[in-house]
């Protein structure tokens with residue numbers, strides 16, 4: 001398996017990146033680069049689940065590949081990038097709502113050094129759209145005058161100024177990915193994850209081109225249950241009371257999902273930090289150390305809260321994407337189009353709503369779901385946004 005096999009359904013992007021990695025290899029071997037093909041800053045864009053960070057990581061592997069920049073998938077360069085232990089590949093993965101300036105400054109400092117293993121110093125920033133303005137400025141300075149062997153790989157949903165500042169964007173070469181076709185997703189689930197073909201095909205269709213979500217649906221019974229609960233919402237909204245109940249269930253489910261994640265991660269993290277800070281020390285200066293460590297623990301707790309808020313939003317967003325696809329299926333049923341439904345297992349509810357609602361009514365509801373997504377992105381309180389939505393989704 002080569003480094004590129006993970007990049008699902010993106011032949012064009014892979015071609016561009018392979019060529020750039022080959023050109024980068026000529027720099028490493030001292031043969032000089034072909035003009036235009038390798039550059040120091042890259043921006044990977046595409047819808048959620050299209051594999052932005054996967055493509056960026058495959059490119060990082062190719063840059064570090066010991067067999068001449070091909071991304072063979074076998075050498076220790078390729079392996080360590082994949083395992084996230086390569087000393088010259090620095091991952092910035094925001095767990096919370098934003099990437100702070102301190103984190104970016106320290107990354108920029110690291111990036112200025114020469115690569116330990118002599119190839120490339122790679123900085124890979126997932127969710128570059130979460131850079132704070134100050135962090136973005138710190139990064140811009142480095143991107144403007146990159147050290148000769150440093151490569152920045154940024155991932156963001158789009159090149160829109162809301163996602164990436166215009167000045168950073170103008171210095172990056174853009175690689176745009178698209179949502180992979182369900183067949184390509186199913187294929188990778190079978191090949192890489194050993195999932196049986198029938199389940200893989202169903203999960204790929206239900207996840208609508210989101211590779212990670214498809215894998216979760218195929219493997220995790222709880223994720224399947226949550227999806228089922230979401231898809232039962234539209235047909236249940238027969239009166240106002242049902243609308244409020246459904247809103248409560250949607251928000252509570254997202255809260256529980258985030259709480260489960262926090263329960264798993266927070267405790268061990270806090271414990272590890274306390275150990276690192278030498279909790280329980282009694283020597284000279286222990287009092288001063290305690291004061292310092294209280295600050296560090298507070299900072300960790302702040303990050304954990306921010307991560308939990310993000311997890312809650314992500315969970316709710318997944319539910320809304322499923323709902324939007326449900327109403328799309330209703331429209332498809334109404335116009336009798338020969339399009340595969342996103343949710344074949346909800347087809348009886350879909351058909352019922354196709355008879356009950358007018359096409360205008362369906363579009364109106366689809367808009368309500370999309371407006372709710374936007375409201376959440378703009379920090380409207382989840383309960384308020386979701387209630388406004390379910391009330392609009394109420395059946396006549």
Ligand SMILES: [Zn+2]
Nearest residue numbers: 065072075078
């Ligand atoms: Zn390799």
